[in-house]
Each structure stands twice: as C-alpha cells, then as structure tokens.
Amino acid sequence: MRRRSATRGPRSTRSWPGPGLPVVTGEVRIAKAAAPHIERPWSATANLRVRRAVVVVHAREATGREVADRLQYRMRRQVNQAAHSGRAARRPVAPPWRRAAG
Structure with a gap:
C-alpha cells in the first residue's frame, strides 16, 4: 500500500x-x-x-479528525499507564499490624 504523508517538512521531536x-x-x-x-x-x-x-500507539480511521481523536485517547491511556507503573506502584504494602509504630 502506497501512502503519502499528511504533513510536510522535517520531522520534529517534541517533549x-x-x-x-x-x-x-x-x-x-x-x-x-x-x-x-x-x-x-x-x-x-x-x-x-x-x-x-517505550510506548507505541497505532490508530486507523475513516477521517483525519477521527484518527487524531482515537490516537489522543490511546496515547493518554498508555502514557498514564507507563508513567504510573513504577516499582513503587507494584510494591506490596504491609498490613497495619506489621508496620512499625512511631
């Protein structure tokens, strides 16, 4: 399948x-x-x-607006998941009776 790019000019990396x-x-x-x-x-x-x-997101739709909306939804979900799934999020929490008082 041959594709043409919707944007022109050099690619840019944004943060x-x-x-x-x-x-x-x-x-x-x-x-x-x-x-x-x-x-x-x-x-x-x-x-x-x-x-x-590394988060990779794909979307395919009938119109440009639909593909942008779908991509934004998927990016937000996966970026939030990647950002909040660190070691601290997976570490088990000790029950209250096993924690040190003080």
Whole structure:
C-alpha cells in the first residue's frame, strides 16, 4: 500500500510535560493512503518514551479528525499507564499490624 504523508517538512521531536507526568519525548506520524477504495485511509502512529518505557500507539480511521481523536485517547491511556507503573506502584504494602509504630 502506497501512502503519502499528511504533513510536510522535517520531522520534529517534541517533549511535553503533562499534569503529574514526567517529560515525554517522541514522534507522531499521520498519513493518508493514496488508494481511494480503502475504508479507513487515515493511519497514525506514535512512538513515545516515558521514563524508561517505550510506548507505541497505532490508530486507523475513516477521517483525519477521527484518527487524531482515537490516537489522543490511546496515547493518554498508555502514557498514564507507563508513567504510573513504577516499582513503587507494584510494591506490596504491609498490613497495619506489621508496620512499625512511631
């Protein structure tokens, strides 16, 4: 399948700090298929890096607005999951009667 890029110019890497999130760096690509007979010609891919985790998100839709909305929803969900799944989140908490008083 041959695709043409929806954006022109050199690719850029942006970083954005969200509320309660570490700095996220990465790249987003949005493309439209050249063939007119495809049901969902718009595709988007995001390759992001959150701390040490690599997040890859894909979306395909019929219109550019739909693919942007779907990609944003999936990116938020996966970035939040990657940002908040550190060692502290997985560490078991001792029951109250085993904690040291004081």
